[in-house]
Amino acid sequence: MRERIGRLLGTRVDDLTDLGRSHSWTLHRAALADGREVFVKTTRDEVGVFAAEAAGLRWLADAGPGTPVPDVLGVDGHMLVLPWLPPAPPTPEAAERLGRELARMHTEDRPDAYGAPWDGFIADLPLDNTPDWRDWPSWYAERRLEPFLRRASRHLSGGDARLVERVIEGAGGLAGPPEPPSRVHGDLWSGNIRWTDGRALLIDPAAHGGHRETDLAMMALFGTPHLDRVLAAYHETAPPADGWRERIPLHQLHPLLVHLELFGGSYRSQVVETARAALAAGR
Incomplete structure (x- = not known):
């Protein structure tokens, strides 16, 4: 080696x-x-x-x-x-810097399509990154939710799967105002944020042209240090559309289906609860 x-x-x-x-x-x-x-x-x-x-x-x-x-x-x-990124404790100052830098990454030099011109992976599972110039809800439903519902369906009852299918069918009405593609990390849980030398760097991406709320939702899914400071600085730099917090479950559904496939039925209840929350937010 x-x-x-x-x-x-x-x-x-x-x-x-x-x-x-x-x-x-x-x-x-x-x-x-x-x-x-x-x-x-x-x-x-x-x-x-x-x-x-x-x-x-x-x-x-x-x-x-x-x-x-x-x-x-x-x-x-x-x-x-x-x-090699020497680890350092997460600080409020580094969190605020991350929020500003993430907002600029999302909103400056946007791609012209959802997806990416390479074959994607999340962990070691394949992602369909086929570029799409339509709308984000259609891309998300077809390229993220549908494939991973099929992969993870053995861990769900028929009723559970139907809940996720309802999210897929209604994605257009659940996604909020139209949003142009952003350069998103795509797997931005806390373990993929490396706190080092006064700042935070993002590692292990499942990067693609997507919806910037996806990264914000993923940071909230498993806990990110000083998340309130990250989000406050992000909002000051490039505020997301009104109602973005209510749409968090929609964006969290895909990573939870990924976890259901990777780690089994222990994630079933969280998938079901998140699908219900996504549907409820659209009422």
Whole structure:
């Protein structure tokens, strides 16, 4: 592995530390002969996950200077290398900076379509990123909710599945005012926010042209430190449309279906409750 990292980066690896596993890949910290420390993800199976992650990080960075994502140092079919980001405690100041930077990422240099020009993944599950120039509710229903309802349906009763189907059928009326595509992270739970050196950087994206409320909803799903400060700074920079808080369940339904597929029936009740909340918000 040291030789592979060295070939990819053009320098010798002096030290390599194993950091465990995540999904189908292994994690490592490497010290390089040129003085840098890097974070390395590796997998034996070349399925396109790292190519998608690298493409997403670079595409998000194209939103402009100050976009809160790390550089991609190297990538191939079996390995992704990023800078090592020393962990730091989350602070209110870093949270406010994240809110401002996230708002600018969402609203500056918007893409012209929903989806993305590469095959997507969330964890190691495939995402249909087929670009679509129509409206977001149709794209979300067809490319996110329907495929993952099919994948996770074995964990749901017929009545449960029908609730989700009603959200899919009514997405156009539940999504609020029309919103142009934004560069969204797509999997912005707290574990994909790396607090480091006075700021927060976004890692492990499922990036695509989507609805910016999706990232805000995902941060609220599993708890994000100082979320109130993040959202306040976001709102000052680029306020979302009125009623966005009521639409949070609609945007949370897809990641919960993903978790239902990945981790099984323990997420069933949360999926059902979230589908009911999404429908209730549209009344």
